[in-house]
Amino acid sequence: MEQYSVKKLAALAGVSVRTLHLYDQIGLLKPSVRTEKNYRLYGQAELLRLQQILFYKELDLPLKEIADILDDPAFDPVKALENHKAALQQKHQRITTLLVTIDKTIDQLKNETMLQPEELYEGFPPETVESWQRLAVEKWGDAVERSRKHLLQKTKQEFKALQHAASLNWQKLFSMRHEDPANEQTQKEIAVHYELIREFWGTAGITDKQAAAYAGLGDLYIADERYTMIEGKPQPEFAQFMQQAMKFFAERL
Amino acid sequence: MEQYSVKKLAALAGVSVRTLHLYDQIGLLKPSVRTEKNYRLYGQAELLRLQQILFYKELDLPLKEIADILDDPAFDPVKALENHKAALQQKHQRITTLLVTIDKTIDQLKNETMLQPEELYEGFPPETVESWQRLAVEKWGDAVERSRKHLLQKTKQEFKALQHAASLNWQKLFSMRHEDPANEQTQKEIAVHYELIREFWGTAGITDKQAAAYAGLGDLYIADERYTMIEGKPQPEFAQFMQQAMKFFAERL
DNA sequence: TTTGACCCTTACCTTACGTCATACCCTACA
DNA sequence: TGTAGGGTATGACGTAAGGTAAGGGTCAAA
Structure with a gap:
């Protein structure tokens, strides 16, 4: 006569003691006897029944249905x-x-x-980027870091759109360089530029540090002539203008 | 400005009002405003967010993770x-x-x-079975009926095993017909026979009615010589023995 | 003003256990 | 004989995502 304690039966069948308690409670699997100290003791028949239960449980049947299957001969x-x-x-x-x-x-x-970090300065020579970053973090600290995080949270599409908008804005500003600064169109493009800067830095108000970093970023931009080309041709004049303009903006941020 | 009440939003999104209450409670989707009477009002943004929630829910993500996805920009x-x-x-x-x-x-x-009813008397000529059943039910009533139900609950394998055991048992009894009835072997086979009868009738104690029905069943058995063949050859002597033996057993059940 | 449709919160119910908390029991070892 | 360690019992709470009331307030139309 094999007799199993809760723990032994549980180990044998690979279930928890709690599970056996539960099955007892809901009447799905009752111990064959209780000792005088109220301990549960299971026999061979109970082990077999447990196997059946586990089989049907494998099939994801709820316990109630398992009880029905096992107990109701008409089922x-x-x-x-x-x-x-x-x-x-x-x-x-x-x-x-x-x-x-x-x-x-x-x-x-x-x-x-997923704008990848390396896409942030895509197109710039790696050494240039690296040295600028070292410099930037030294000089302007977490303002730069925060901006980087802000940009990395954008989608590629948003980022490309931002780049595109900035490019258009710069070209317009360049084409207007001889116009009256008080001109409505000029004013509008300048406002757009401020907007883009704000978007770039991820804040409503621009701090001094960010302004300084912006000016520093100018050096990065004009260091690569691809960023001052128009229709595929290098434009030294554009680069010069951009440098001056960035200084101008930085002072007025 | 579209404003949605709980019910409207629920209908719009295909969820229950309770669900919206829950989402509000756990902070997953809060109404844009509460009226002074504490009614929830949702706006366009909330509808959009609900769409997102439902999308992720479609993917079976738990609500907590959905909240993380939607709320934590670092997620x-x-x-x-x-x-x-x-x-x-x-x-x-x-x-x-x-x-x-x-x-x-x-x-x-x-x-x-699934032991089918017709398999119960498989091999017997249908008329014989039918007439015996009519007679049996008339004479011994529900004792027969209960036995039939009991047998139908068996698996095919069990039933075949029972038939096989009975066949073996009969042949052994036949081969021992000249031995001393007090002989140990003979006693054992007789005991087995009682066991089989009990199994057949599905009860521990055999009633008078069942004993009588058992004797009646004997007529059915010996009516078909296939059931008293040994190694494919008819055995008139066996049939005669069986008839006598069944009477004998019936009297002592 | 009543009626029916809506709305609110509170709270218990569901599945199949996991995880305490508290207390009793047994055995082996010092 | 005392104690430490492990086994056992019951009871209760928690889980995920709501369902299903109960009890009571609100609103608009008839």
Whole structure:
């Protein structure tokens, strides 16, 4: 006569003691006897029944249905399983769809939102970027760092749009360099430029440190002539203008 | 400015009012304003956010993670989705396995447990069975009926095993017909026979009615010589022995 | 003013246990 | 014989995502 304590039976069947307590409580699996000290003792028959329970549990049947299957001789286990199968098939189908959706979503997110750090200064020679960054962090500290974080949170699309807007704005400013500064158009482009700077730094109010960093950034820009080309041709005059303008803006931020 | 009441928003998004209450409570989706009477009012932004929530919920993400994704700008949605994808793939695999298991189980159950009524007297000429049943029910009533139900609850395998055991038992009894009835072997086979009868009738104690029905069943058995053949050859002597033996047993049940 | 549709909060119910808390029991070792 | 360590019992709370009331306030139309 094998007798199992809760712990032994639990270990044998790979379930927790709590589980056996629960099954006892809901009448799904009662110990064959209780000792005079109220300890649960299970026999061979209970072990077998537990196996059955676990089998049906594997199939994700709720405990109540398992009890029905095991206890009610009139219960039709085939029908129960067939119902359950249909449910599982639906789940299966749903998960298949979900997996496809998730893949699509991941793709989208990767392309849209993940501005990679290296893309921030894409196009600049790495040494230039590195030295500017070292300098910038030394000189202007976390203002630069905060701006970098702000930009990295943008989607690629937003970032490209920002770059594009800045490029257009600079070209307009350049083309207007001989106009009256009080001119409405000129004023508008200047306002746009302030807006872009603000967007770039990620703050409403620009601090002194950020202004200084902005001026420093100018050196980076004009160090690479690709950023002062118009229609593919280098424009020394544009570079010069940009340098002066950035100084001008930095003083008035 | 569109304003939505709980009910309207719920209808719009296809969720329950309770769900919106819950989302408000856990801070996942707060109404844009509360009226002075404390009614929730949602705006366009909240509708959008709800769409997002539902999208992620579609992917089976727990609400807490959805909140993280939507609220924490530092949260990496791609990583979250990739983790989730892995989990879903496991689920998917598990369900695939389950479906196979269920199919197997259904097959087994169909073949093993479903003893069909017509299989109960398989081999006997239908008229014989029918007339015996009519007679039996008339004479011995529900004792017979109960036995039939008991047998139908057996699996095919059990039933075949029972038939086989009975056949063996009869042949042994026949071969021992000239031995000393007090002989140990003979006694054992007689005991086995009682056991089989008990199993057949599905009760521990055999009633008079069942004993009488048992004797009646004897007529059915010996009416078909296939049941008293040994190694394919009819055995008139065996049939005669069986008839006498059944009477003998019936008297001593 | 009443009626029916809406709204509010509070709170208990669901599944299948996990995780204490508290207390009793047993055995081996010093 | 005392104690330490492990086994056991019950009871209660917590979980996820709401469902389902109960009890009471609000609003608009008839």
